[in-house]
Amino acid sequence: MYPQLPPGFRFGMSTSAYQIEGTAGLSPSIWDTFAARPGTIRHGEDARVAIDHVNRYAEDVRHIAEAGTHDYRFSFSWPRVLSGGIDFYDRLVDALLEAGVRPVPTLYHWDLPQSLEDAGGWMNRDTAHRLADYAGTLVVRLGDRVRDWITMNEMNVHTLYGYALTDHAPARGLGLEALPAAHHQLLAHGLAVQVLRTHGAATVGVANQHFPVRPASDDPEDLMAAGLFEQLTNWTFSDPILRGEYPNELIAAGIGTSGAQLDRDLELIKARLDFYGVNYYEPTMIEAPKAGKDYSGVLEVDIPDGMPFSPVPVKSDERTDFGWAIVPAGLTEILVALKDRYPHLPPVIITENGASFHDPAPDVDGRVRDEQRISYLDAHLRAVAAVAESVDVRGYYVWSALDNFEWAAGYDERFGLVHVDKSDLRRTRKDSWYWYKEVIAAQRRS
DSSP states (O other), rough: OOOOOTTTTTEEEOOOOHHHOOOTSSOOOOOHHHTSSTTTSGGGGSSSSSSOOHHHEEEEEEEETTTTOOEEEOOOOOHHTTTTTHHHHHHHHHHHHHTOOEEEEEEEEEOBBHHHHHHGGGSSSSHHHHHHHHHHHHHHHHTTOOOOOEEEEEEHHHIIIIIIISSSOOOOGGGGGGHHHHHHHHHHHHHHHHHHTTTTEEEEOOOOOEEEEESSSHHHHHHHHHHHHHHHTTTTGGGHHHHSSSSSSOOOOOOOOHHHHHHHHHHTTTTTOSEEEEEEEEEEEEEOOOTTOTTTTTSSOOOOOOOOOOOEEEEEEEEEOOOOOTTTTHHHHHHHHHHHHHHHOHHHHHHHHOOOOOOOOTTSSOOOSOHHHHHHHHHHHHHHHHHTSSSEEEEEEEOOOOOOGGGGGTTTTOOOOOOOTTTTEEEEBBHHHHHHHHHHHHHHOO
């Protein structure tokens, strides 16, 4: 009845600090600055309150724990730590451990302090060293209770949307000249691994978004465009970590670091990992740009004119309410591709997978009926199970534990297993929460 995963498989839920905690009273991050600009966030919304997790964390931990969840992946707010709010994470970690849930925190999930952005942000090499200092602060304070750490989240999305384009903070719009931001995030990862291990971290990993990139046709120009997009968005962020090199000379030349310094950087970046996190949502289809063709609205963000690739809609019978194609086989495909590309791939955890559906408010029976999400999650868990004999996948974390602030899309997009009312922030477990609880229980019985 339920997907069957290997013995010892760990089920989790994921969130990020900026999307749930609330930022009132903190020093600003790049997302606070971005949200303050007119027209950047749908409906002009912001995350000053978000879903007030910072005050409601005890209730949220109960929702997470009572589902039988093994692991909770959250992120630290760098501005909160700089503002003297590290005590909150003491309380959160203690609450999770008391509830029998393993904390799996991520150091960085896009909320760069604005003060660091003013000094150059991820285009500035020094930011990587500032992240290492921040990692040291956290592991010294929490390392006696937190054993499992993730360094960075979706460096490819952060670089593409925020530095190459202008759809996310900090909205630099640098195009291919954003590649130094990619390298400096990778360097931050490597430095953080070193710091975490020095202070006794038991396991260390990273969370990269991956997706199959398919050419729109067999035309050589489409094949070339898709190949370049794949290298930029997938392999630029995994080859240095898992191979110690960039995928091609064009990308290596664009990162702004070369020679002996690059060699030293790559030695840090390719440090041994205990697990490799894969975030998956949908495949991408790419063609060579066609003159006069309108490509707007194909992806969540628009690739501007002048780039050597353009997206076309992925063929899919089903889509989420966010417009994303539902292709569970793409998760199997990317896991196989990763294993083929990296024969020594560390054990994998699916660190994010989920879907936004515009769920209704609780009905008269107090239920939030989200059958589409159940179908989505079931199909993707089966996609993981289908490859379990060939790829060492150790866990699966649903995005997301709770409805939250979905970046530039505001609060319309609901990914959570727990419904959050926009008006009073009341939490209600959705049918998918109860389904997930049964999946975990069935796995324990098998």
